[in-house]
Amino acid sequence: MTVRAVCVRPPAPGAILGEVPPPPLTPGTVLVNVLECGVCGTDRDIVAGRYGSAPPGSPYLILGHENLGVVREVASGVGGFAPGTLVVATVRRGCGKDRFCRANKSDQCETGEFTERGIGGAHGFMADQYVELPEYLVPVPTALRGVAVLLEPLSVVEKAVFMGQRVIDRRGNTPGDPPTAPPAALVAGTGAVGILAAFLLRVRGYEVTAIDRRGAGTPAAALLARIGATHRSVADGLGTLGAHRFDLVIEATGSTSLDFGLVDLLGRNSVLVLTGIPDASEPPTSVEAGRLLRDVVLENQAVIGSVNANRSYFEAGLRDMTMFEEKWPGALATVITSRRPLAEFLTAITDRISGSMKTVLTVVS
Ligand SMILES: [Zn+2]
Numbered sequence: 001m002t003v004r005a006v007c008v009r010p011p012a013p014g015a016i017l018g019e020v021p022p023p024p025l026t027p028g029t030v031l032v033n034v035l036e037c038g039v040c041g042t043d044r045d046i047v048a049g050r051y052g053s054a055p056p057g058s059p060y061l062i063l064g065h066e067n068l069g070v071v072r073e074v075a076s077g078v079g080g081f082a083p084g085t086l087v088v089a090t091v092r093r094g095c096g097k098d099r100f101c102r103a104n105k106s107d108q109c110e111t112g113e114f115t116e117r118g119i120g121g122a123h124g125f126m127a128d129q130y131v132e133l134p135e136y137l138v139p140v141p142t143a144l145r146g147v148a149v150l151l152e153p154l155s156v157v158e159k160a161v162f163m164g165q166r167v168i169d170r171r172g173n174t175p176g177d178p179p180t181a182p183p184a185a186l187v188a189g190t191g192a193v194g195i196l197a198a199f200l201l202r203v204r205g206y207e208v209t210a211i212d213r214r215g216a217g218t219p220a221a222a223l224l225a226r227i228g229a230t231h232r233s234v235a236d237g238l239g240t241l242g243a244h245r246f247d248l249v250i251e252a253t254g255s256t257s258l259d260f261g262l263v264d265l266l267g268r269n270s271v272l273v274l275t276g277i278p279d280a281s282e283p284p285t286s287v288e289a290g291r292l293l294r295d296v297v298l299e300n301q302a303v304i305g306s307v308n309a310n311r312s313y314f315e316a317g318l319r320d321m322t323m324f325e326e327k328w329p330g331a332l333a334t335v336i337t338s339r340r341p342l343a344e345f346l347t348a349i350t351d352r353i354s355g356s357m358k359t360v361l362t363v364v365s
Helices: 041-047 148-171 192-203 219-226 256-263 289-298 311-327 342-350
Strands: 003-009 012-020 030-039 066-074 086-089 115-117 129-132 137-140 184-188 207-212 230-233 246-251 266-274 302-305 336-341 358-362
Touching: 003 342, 012 041, 012 342, 030 086, 030 148, 030 342, 041 342, 066 148, 086 148, 137 148, 137 311, 148 192, 148 246, 148 266, 148 302, 148 311, 148 358, 184 192, 184 256, 192 207, 192 219, 192 246, 192 311, 207 219, 219 230, 246 256, 256 266, 256 289, 336 342, 342 358
Parallel strands: 184 207, 184 246, 207 230, 246 266, 266 302, 336 358
Antiparallel strands: 003 012, 030 066, 030 129, 030 358, 066 086, 086 137
């Protein structure tokens, strides 16, 4: 018996739908049938040969890190999971050596010796089945079956917003708090991460502006309007935003030139959180470094990076998904702009459809 799996051989480009041995249910583990896998830019980079590594001793890597599955079988002695339970697996596995990895905070690993399922050193989820330790499986309420494949990207957003909020909170309180005007947030990029950031910031009470380079007719623009966020096209540059300044800026594009421009949109005592991953081989960018850094100092600003997410952010994401559904019933599901069968994985990963927010591969329907 074999199972289907999308296999890559990094750093070689390309991917195939292979037949691989089924993952063995070993003591202490849970066997999961994959239902859906989200596709993102990291998958595209791995298939292009720019990123990724196979597990030690394996000639291939099973791709895929955004996942939703259903428990099929539980090894004896494993509590808390029963066949039929919906689950989302976290992505990063800690090195076990530093204090963060030992405390289930491998997103802050200090050795860099972690692995990431479907990305580096550990097989992913674009397959019929996988096996996992229960500590890395987050049980999902059945009411969220249609949207829970978005939990992994939402966990990244949860962490980014949490970290940004901690930086904002360094301002401290003043008499008369809270202020009457809502804080202003800017989200750069309207892919899934940007849109999920807009959802989260709206339920946190922010006035949200989201920018991209497209016009008003996209599904993302319509969705932003539905959740009470403002969409602005910056195809003609960030100057389009005028004198607007923001308390919290969440970046989700990985565009170096845009990132520096965003620093200029920070208000006093504010923070820019970078989540996009720029191409490190880009040619040098010319910036007014002196003026930029002077303003950061004189206006108490911060620029921070945020990557990955530990289990606590997945759990926060589940609570917030329930809030999104209460506040805007059915809206979250429209972030998934396309569902395609696993057999169409290659076009799903490599075709960049303008205006699409999230493509999901259906493994079992
Ligand atoms: Zn570590």
